[in-house]
Structures are given as C-alpha cells and as structure tokens.
Amino acid sequence: MTTIKDIAARLELSPSTVSIVLKGNGDRRKIKKETQQRILETAMELGYKPNIQAKILRGSLSAKYNISLYWVSDNRIHLLSRFLKGLQTAIMDNGYQFQLSIVPYENNHLMDILTQESVITTNAIIICNPSEFDMEYLENSEFHIPIVLYNRYSKKYSTVTMDDKTIGLLPAKIFAAHGKKHPALLKSPATFSGMNIRTNVFEFQISESEMERPVSVIVEDTMRGGYVGALTLCDLNPLPDCLFCTSDSIALGALKAFYEQGIRIPDQIEIISVGNGRPEQEEYCVPSLSVVSLPLEDMARECLKILSDSLSTFQYIPKSIAFPTPYIARESCPALQENAL
Amino acid sequence: MTTIKDIAARLELSPSTVSIVLKGNGDRRKIKKETQQRILETAMELGYKPNIQAKILRGSLSAKYNISLYWVSDNRIHLLSRFLKGLQTAIMDNGYQFQLSIVPYENNHLMDILTQESVITTNAIIICNPSEFDMEYLENSEFHIPIVLYNRYSKKYSTVTMDDKTIGLLPAKIFAAHGKKHPALLKSPATFSGMNIRTNVFEFQISESEMERPVSVIVEDTMRGGYVGALTLCDLNPLPDCLFCTSDSIALGALKAFYEQGIRIPDQIEIISVGNGRPEQEEYCVPSLSVVSLPLEDMARECLKILSDSLSTFQYIPKSIAFPTPYIARESCPALQENAL
DNA sequence: CTGAAAGCGCTTACAG
DNA sequence: CTGAAAGCGCTTACAG
Numbered sequence: 282m283t284t285i286k287d288i289a290a291r292l293e294l295s296p297s298t299v300s301i302v303l304k305g306n307g308d309r310r311k312i313k314k315e316t317q318q319r320i321l322e323t324a325m326e327l328g329y330k331p332n333i334q335a336k337i338l339r340g341s342l343s344a345k346y347n348i349s350l351y352w353v354s355d356n357r358i359h360l361l362s363r364f365l366k367g368l369q370t371a372i373m374d375n376g377y378q379f380q381l382s383i384v385p386y387e388n389n390h391l392m393d394i395l396t397q398e399s400v401i402t403t404n405a406i407i408i409c410n411p412s413e414f415d416m417e418y419l420e421n422s423e424f425h426i427p428i429v430l431y432n433r434y435s436k437k438y439s440t441v442t443m444d445d446k447t448i449g450l451l452p453a454k455i456f457a458a459h460g461k462k463h464p465a466l467l468k469s470p471a472t473f474s475g476m477n478i479r480t481n482v483f484e485f486q487i488s489e490s491e492m493e494r495p496v497s498v499i500v501e502d503t504m505r506g507g508y509v510g511a512l513t514l515c516d517l518n519p520l521p522d523c524l525f526c527t528s529d530s531i532a533l534g535a536l537k538a539f540y541e542q543g544i545r546i547p548d549q550i551e552i553i554s555v556g557n558g559r560p561e562q563e564e565y566c567v568p569s570l571s572v573v574s575l576p577l578e579d580m581a582r583e584c585l586k587i588l589s590d591s592l593s594t595f596q597y598i599p600k601s602i603a604f605p606t607p608y609i610a611r612e613s614c615p616a617l618q619e620n621a622l
Numbered sequence: 623m624t625t626i627k628d629i630a631a632r633l634e635l636s637p638s639t640v641s642i643v644l645k646g647n648g649d650r651r652k653i654k655k656e657t658q659q660r661i662l663e664t665a666m667e668l669g670y671k672p673n674i675q676a677k678i679l680r681g682s683l684s685a686k687y688n689i690s691l692y693w694v695s696d697n698r699i700h701l702l703s704r705f706l707k708g709l710q711t712a713i714m715d716n717g718y719q720f721q722l723s724i725v726p727y728e729n730n731h732l733m734d735i736l737t738q739e740s741v742i743t744t745n746a747i748i749i750c751n752p753s754e755f756d757m758e759y760l761e762n763s764e765f766h767i768p769i770v771l772y773n774r775y776s777k778k779y780s781t782v783t784m785d786d787k788t789i790g791l792l793p794a795k796i797f798a799a800h801g802k803k804h805p806a807l808l809k810s811p812a813t814f815s816g817m818n819i820r821t822n823v824f825e826f827q828i829s830e831s832e833m834e835r836p837v838s839v840i841v842e843d844t845m846r847g848g849y850v851g852a853l854t855l856c857d858l859n860p861l862p863d864c865l866f867c868t869s870d871s872i873a874l875g876a877l878k879a880f881y882e883q884g885i886r887i888p889d890q891i892e893i894i895s896v897g898n899g900r901p902e903q904e905e906y907c908v909p910s911l912s913v914v915s916l917p918l919e920d921m922a923r924e925c926l927k928i929l930s931d932s933l934s935t936f937q938y939i940p941k942s943i944a945f946p947t948p949y950i951a952r953e954s955c956p957a958l959q960e961n962a963l
Numbered sequence: 964c965t966g967a968a969a970g971c972g973c974t975t976a977c978a979g
Numbered sequence: 980c981t982g983a984a985a986g987c988g989c990t991t992a993c994a995g
Contacts, residue, residue: 284988295966300990303936305766311964321936328934333688333745335988337675338971340742341623347674354710359900362700369695369726377735380743382723385710394718401681402721404674425646504906530902537906559700561871565845565878567908593669595644595662625972636982641974652980676972679987 283327291327292319299324303331345380346592348585349403351395353410354385356503360557360577364409364431367581379585388472391415400424405588407431408438412472427591429584433473439591440601441583445475448573449482451608452553456523457490459551459617464495465521467510467531469502476527479555483525496521500531507534515542523551523614529558532570536613540567552613568612576604624668632664633657640665644672686721687933689926690744692736694751695726697844701898701918705750705772708922720926729813732756741765746929748772749779753813768932770925774814780932781942782924786816789914790823792949793894797864798831800892800958805836806862808851808872810843817868820896824866837862841872848875856883864892864955870899873911877954881908893954909953917945 285303289296299320301310307317323329350368352361361383372379382403386394389412400406405427411419419430420437429439456464464487471477480497487495498513500506507530514521515538526532532554539546546552546568556563556572563570583602591597610616626644630637640661642651648658664670691709693702702724713720723744727735730753741747746768752760760771761778770780797805805828812818821838828836839854841847848871855862856879867873873895880887887893887909897904897913904911924943932938951957 282988285990286988296988297967297990298965300988301965304990305936305938313964316964324936325934330687330933331745332679332988333743334675334678335971336990337743338673338679338973338987339989339991340739341971346671354707354714358707358710359703361706362703365702365724366695366699369699369724373695373726373728380723380725382721383706383710384721385714387714398681402674402678404672504902508906533903534906537908540908561845562874562903565849565875567878567881592671594666595646597646623972626974627972637972638974638983639981641972642981645974654980657980673972676987677974679971679989680973680975681987 282332283324283329284332285329287327288320288323288329291323292316294320303329346378346404346589347380347382347402348588349382349384349406351384351386351391351406351408351411353388355388357410363559363577364581367578368585370578371582371585375589379589388412389414392418395424397424400426405429405592407584407588408433410472413474416473425597427588427597429587431580431584432475434475434601435599437599439587439599441580441587442475442601442603443575443580443606444603445478446482448555448575448606449479449484450486451573451606452523452525453483453486453490455553455608455614456487456525456551457492459523459614461523461551462492463519463521463523464492465514465517465524465550466495466497466527467500467507467514467524467535468497468527469506469531470499479527495525502528502530504530504534504537507531507536508538509534511535511538512542515539515544520544521550524553526552526554529554529556529563529570529572532572532613533558533562533566536566536568536570546613547615553608554613556609563609563611571611571614572609573606574609575606580604623673624665624670625673626670628668629661629664629670632668633660635661644670687719687745687930688721688723688743689929690723690725690747692725692727692732692747692749692752694729696729698751704900704918705922708919709926711919712923712926716930720930729753730755733759736765738765741767746770746933748925748929749774751813754815757814766938768929768938770928772921772925773816775816775942776940778940780928780940782921782928783816783942783944784916784921784947785944786819787823789896789916789947790820790825791827792914792947793866794824794827794831796894796949796955797828797866797892798833800864800955802864802892803833804860804862804864805833806855806858806865806891807836807838807868808841808848808855808865808876809838809868810847810872811840820868836866843869843871845871845875845878848872848877849879850875852876852879853883856880856885861885862891865894867893867895870895870897870904870911870913873913873954874899874903874907877907877909877911887954888956894949895954897950904950904952912952912955913950914947915950916947921945 285296285299289299302320409431498510500510556574626640630640643661750772839851841851897915
C-alpha cells in the first residue's frame with residue numbers, strides 16, 4: 282500500500298509537502314507548480330489511496346459505531362428497502378450514533394468477504410440471507426465482535442427471526458375454516474431452513490384437515506415464477522380452490538396469470554401470501570392480497586438494538602428474538618367469522 | 623470522548639491492560655477477574671466507544687475508498703433498491719475496492735448531516751434526492767472531496783441526470799400519434815426542478831398538438847395517491863382518453879381505481895408512466911404498464927465511476943452526464959406504427 | 964517554497 | 980498478572 286511517505290521518499294520531499302498537495306492546498310500554500318505536478322504524477326503512478334482512517338483519527342472526530350450490513354446482491358435486493366427503512370429510522374432516532382455500511386455478497390461466498398481482516402474494520406455486523414453453506418462457515422468461525430443474524434437460527438450468534446411455524450400454519454387453518462378442499466402451494470426453492478419450516482408446517486396442517494394433499498409447484502422467487510406456476514395450476518382438474526404463495530412476488534405473478542385465464546379470486550381460488558413485500562403493493566394490486574405479514578422494519582430495528590446493547594455493555598452473549606407474523610385479511614382471502622385463530 | 627487512556631488513568635492501570643480486557647482477551651491473558659470487572663464497569667460508566675479508525679489504522683489494512691451515499695429516508699426509500707443494485711454490482715465488479723455507507727437524511731436538513739466534519743470521514747459522496755433548499759446549501763458550500771449529484775443539475779458538482787425533457791415529450795407525442803383528444807396528468811408535488819421540466823414539457827407539447835389542455839391533478843407520490851387521483855378523473859365528462867403518471871406508484875394506484883370503476887385500459891384510456899419502479903412490477907401488473915424507463919442502475923454505476931475516476935486521478939473537475947430514457951411499450955399503451963419517434 | 968515534530972487512539976511483542 | 984514503548988498514516992502549527 283502506497284503512503285504519503287513513499288511518495289515523499291521517491292521525490293525526496295517531506296511528507297508534509299506531499300500531504301498539502303494531495304489535499305488540493307498546494308496553491309494556497311504556495312508549493313511550486315512543478316513540485317505539485319510531480320507529486321500528483323507519482324501519486325497516480327503508485328496508485329496512492331489516502332488512508333481515510335488515519336485522516337479521521339488525526340482529526341479526532343466523535344466516534345460512531347460502525348455497523349456493517351451484509352446483504353446478498355441477487356433479486357432479493359428489493360427486499361432490502363423495508364429492512365433499511367427500519368434501520369434508517371432507528372439510526373435517526375438514535376441521533377446518528379451509527380454509521381451503516383452495506384456490504385454486498387454472493388451466496389456461498391460469504392467466507393471470501395467476511396474475513397477476520399474485514400471484521401477489524403467494523404464495530405458490529407448484521408448478516409442477512411446467508412445460505413446453508415454460509416451458515417456453516419459462520420458456525421465454524423470466531424469473530425470477536427457482536428454479530429446478529431437476521432432470519433436465521435443459530436446458538437452461536439444473536440438471531441432475529443420470525444415465527445416460521447405460524448407462517449405455514451395460519452394459511453392452512455384459514456383455508457380449512459373456509460371449507461376449502463383442493464389446496465395448492467407455490468414455493469420457491471428453500472434458501473434457508475426457515476422456508477422449509479413454513480411449507481412443511483403448511484403441508485402437515487393440511488394433512489391434519491379434511492383437505493386433499495396440496496399440489497405443490499416449485500417456482501423461482503419472482504413475479505415471472507408466480508405467473509408460470511399459476512398457469513400450471515390452471516391446467517389442473519379440478520382447479521385448486523386455495524393457494525399459498527411463499528412470497529409477494531410469486532403471488533403478484535400468479536394474480537396476473539389467473540386474471541388472464543379468467544379465474545375469479547377469491548370465488549374460484551383464495552390466495553394467501555407470505556407478506557415480504559411492500560404493504561402498499563399488497564393493498565393496491567387487484568384483488569388486494571391477504572398475507573401473513575412479515576415485520577421486516579421492526580426486525581431491523583431489533584437487530585440494531587441487540588448490537589447497540591452489546592456494544593454499550595461489552596457483553597456479547599447471544600440473544601434470540603422471534604417476531605410474531607400477524608395475518609392481514611384482504612380481498613384475495615377475506616376474513617370470515619370462523620378464522621378467529 | 624472517552625479513550626482507553628482515560629479508563630486506564632481513572633483505574634491507575636496501563637492502557638495495555640484496558641485494551642486487552644475490552645477486547646475480551648482478559649481471561650486468556652490472565653488479567654485478574656476483579657481488574658477485568660472494574661475495567662468493564664468504568665468503560666460502561668464513561669460510555670466508552672472503541673475508536674474503530676485507530677483500530678484499523680493500527681492493523682494497517684488494505685485501504686478501501688469510502689463512499690457515502692446520502693438518501694432521503696421517506697417513502698422514496700423503496701427506490702433505493704434499484705440504485706443500490708447498480709452500485710452493488712459495480713462494487714463487486716471492481717473487486718470490492720469501495721466501502722459503501724448509507725447515510726439517511728430528511729429533506730431540508732442535509733446541512734445538519736453533511737457537514738465539514740462529516741466530510742472528513744469519507745473519500746467521496748453521492749447525494750440523492752436533495753430538495754431545492756438542500757441544493758442551495760450545497761451550492762454555497764465548499765467540500766474538498768469528489769461529490770456527484772444524482773438526478774440534480776449543478777455547475778459546481780458532477781451530476782448524473784436523465785433526459786427530463788424526453789420524459790415529458792415522449793408521452794405527449796405518443797398520445798398525439800394515437801389520435802387522443804382528452805389528456806390527463808397525475809403528478810406528485812415537484813421535489814426538484816427536473817420534475818417540473820417533465821410535466822411542463824408534457825403540457826407544452828400537448829398544447830402544440832390538436833389535443834385539449836390536459837386535466838392535471840396533483841397527488842401524493844404513492845399508490846394511494848394514484849388511486850385517489852384516478853377516482854377524481856373518473857368523475858370527469860368526458861373521461862380522459864390518455865393519462866401520463868409521474869411515477870410507477872401513482873400509475874399502479876390508478877390502475878386499481880380504473881379497474882374498480884370498470885374502465886378498460888387501454889381502450890378507454892391509455893396510460894404511460896415514468897418508469898421509476900421495478901421493471902418486473904411494470905410487466906406483471908394488469909394491464910402491464912407502458913413507461914418511459916429510467917435507467918437507475920446504469921446511473922448508479924456512472925455515479926461510482928465518476929467518483930472512482932476523480933479519486934484515482936486527484937482531479938475533481940465537475941463532469942455531467944445525462945442518460946437517455948427509452949420508451950417501453952406494454953399493454954397500457956401499445957405501440958402503433960406511428961410512434962417511431 | 965519546504966521540512967521536522969508532535970499526536971490522534973489503539974494493539975502487540977516484549978519485558979518483568 | 981501488568982506495564983512501557985513503538986508504530987499504523989495522516990495533518991497542522993510552527994520554523995526557517
């Protein structure tokens with residue numbers, strides 16, 4: 282790594298002069314034009330990067346907690362908005378005590394990005410969307426700073442999860458209460474164990490009822506995926522009379538397919554989705570979407586709170602919190618009296 | 623600000639001992655339990671925060687460019703996804719040379735957050751969604767680091783904008799080419815001058831055509847806003863036969879209102895929106911939405927590129943780039959032969 | 964026009 | 980069980 286000293290040595294100047302020029306104060310401090318030129322050229326040639334840490338340290342600025350948020354950079358990026366919203370409001374409420382860095386990564390490659398070295402650069406970490414493989418890496422690593430996992434289970438780290446069982450249970454119970462017979466499930470490939478819990482509990486609860494075994498179609502976690510999956514369901518005889526989707530994206534895609542096929546919702550088929558998207562979108566699609574609502578903003582705030590508490594007490598004892606996931610009845614599966622669950 | 627030295631002085635210990643305990647290595651280094659306890663208590667009492675900069679500096683880690691992204695923390699937060707996506711991919715493509723911090727702020731309060739002091743903590747800045755008042759603050763300030771404004775005009779700073787004129791022009795031309803007579807406009811209150819350009823150009827171009835003056839309704843920039851605005855339009859006689867919406871949110875809300883009122887799209891009314899949302903959502907709503915598409919991801923990448931170039935050459939000369947905004951015809955306003963514009 | 968020196972807060976290898 | 984010392988890279992007040 283090139284430093285100011287290196288440049289100074291190369292040009293037989295003092296670090297002071299180099300510093301002044303590189304900060305753009307050469308003219309004001311009357312450094313010879315030619316000297317300035319040589320310094321800039323050498324800086325570029327050596328690929329000099331100012332060390333921002335040294336700068337900050339030198340200025341002794343009021344310390345902030347540096348929080349790193351690891352988020353996967355695939356199509357789940359649009360789920361980041363709500364999570365960030367929660368963090369943002371928490372940060373502002375706390376008088377900007379925290380500086381938030383977003384670190385993108387690819388699943389199964391967390392180990393390349395979250396290293397012992399990188400951990401030194403932050404006070405605490407929130408890890409979102411790790412794959413099973415990433416989780417294995419985490420379970421076998423020792424980082425000596427507070428870490429909280431969002432939406433994952435672990436004994437080693439603090440966790441903020443939601444009630445995955447209820448997410449699967451509620452739709453099954455509601456469909457049963459509505460006297461449905463032919464359930465269907467549009468699910469995306471499980472990227473973490475919680476998703477299996479949701480769909481397994483759903484299927485188990487269905488089997489406990491008087492309904493048929495659900496038709497289960499695996500689709501990609503996009504609107505296109507939901508659209509394609511719903512078209513598949515339309516070919517079935519009989520048509521399913523109720524449908525559980527594991528994400529808003531899937532449900533929204535399905536809505537379009539059913540509309541195009543002339544299938545009426547909820548008359549012919551009721552739909553409940555896992556409400557992981559924007560609530561506004563769930564309300565303003567046609568028909569509006571009944572969901573088991575995921576409290577992403579609150580969970581984000583809780584992640585920050587756990588880290589904040591750890592940091593201020595110097596106690597890194599893992600703490601786990603599971604959030605309830607309330608059912609919100611809308612047009613795609615209206616509330617009846619019976620579903621006081 | 624409490625430092626390790628302060629704690630050491632208070633307890634008549636050396637900074638070394640305090641450092642060891644606070645890092646959680648007390649047991650391994652066999653520091654007396656009682657000493658550890660006293661250190662932790664004093665640290666909490668004094669509200670000690672480890673100075674992460676000193677830590678990093680001491681470890682002499684490979685330097686990264688620290689980029690701060692200022693983004694308003696209101697309902698525009700959901701627009702951050704696409705922008706971030708662009709930045710994320712750029713960061714990953716560049717081998718993680720950059721560390722990205724997200725700084726939330728409230729409009730008209732940029733001056734409280736983006737201060738001379740805060741500027742020291744970063745290598746370069748991307749500023750998004752400043753209000754006119756925030757812009758005034760920026761124009762009257764001197765920050766000696768590279769800054770790029772996203773979607774704002776300035777002579778002082780680098781800018782990455784889109785072609786606001788075309789955004790207003792295209793819909794007017796297309797509606798004219800389709801022989802429409804009764805145009806309408808659902809617009810949110812302008813939060814920056816570019817928005818006025820879009821709607822003014824639209825209205826001007828309409829006045830140049832054979833159409834009536836457009837009915838213009840100001841609504842909030844949400845689906846609810848679009849829904850309410852569209853209901854207002856439904857009461858008009860004659861019903862507008864074409865509609866320009868200044869955001870996807872507004873258009874999506876309007877779609878629901880028209881659906882509920884039994885108004886057929888595009889037969890009775892064609893709709894074109896400013897495509898600032900997720901393209902997938904524009905495709906899978908009913909009917910799919912024709913938009914003037916905003917290349918947010920590309921613009922984000924360009925912001926980073928400008929900063930990156932400035933940083934590596936030590937040249938902070940403002941640079942301005944405007945991106946084209948292509949029209950994407952979908953069901954809400956299908957392409958005809960005529961609109962080869 | 965340029966340089967020598969001090970110090971920001973922390974950690975670690977070494978000494979005792 | 981604890982401490983003294985050096986040094987990470989930078990900037991600035993001061994000296995010449």
